[in-house]
Amino acid sequence: MANILVVDDELGIRDLLFEILNDEGHAVEVAENAAQARLARQAARPDLVLLDIWMPDTDGVTLLKEWAGAGLLNMPVIMMSGHATIDTAVEATRIGAQAFLEKPITMQKLLKAVEQGLARKPVAPAVVKGVVSPVSKDLPSALALPQAVVLPPTHQSFDLELPLREARDAFERAYFEYHLAQENGSMTRVADKTGLERTHLYRKLKQLGVDLSKAKKAS
Secondary structure (H helix, E strand, O other), X not given: OOEEEEEOOOHHHHHHXXXXXXXXXXXXXXXXXXXXXXXXXXXXXXXXXXXXXXXXXXXXXXXXXXXXXXXXXXXXXXXXXXXXXHHHHHHHHHHOOXXXXXXXXXXXXXXXXXXXXXXXXXXXXXXXXXXXXXXXXXXXXXXXOOOOOOOOHHHOOOOOOOOHHHXXXXXXXHHHHHHHHHOOOOHHHHHHHHOOOXXXXXXXXXXXXXXXXXXXXXX
């Protein structure tokens, strides 16, 4: 089993995640803020970190950026939040987070994200043309290509002035294009990562106008 660090300023969430992960056989450390998280990361060298975005001293995205900049992002990090915007989630992923869980977090989603995170071995992010882009060894919901990848422009910002339907379509298009790139065009892995059946995934991509040539290497 793995050593997991849970960072969240809410006692109830820390206790809940501790109990769930401990019951699964993992060794769990908890931290209520960024200061404790830094110490716990240094002392325990966790195999995976569950990191809340909104915290009182230093927010999770800033801490993630700090670890990435110092070359300390050598473990999978899963971000958590109940109030994050799309841009915040995308920024965290661009910096190096491997997944994003929206609160309230169900046990099924938590365990699946942890299992997928532990299956990956991230390396320090690379900077390409001014864009921080995560790199890792086995392509995932997060980050992994044998070389650094620059995220498509659609992942950099979203027009929040658009009507809801158009804004949602823009985000979903960016979401699927991102995962197609990260999974090297494998429709099987994208379907698994996004939780969709392959047929449904194909229909969704066509509906959104996503370039299906990116799925040429589908397995």
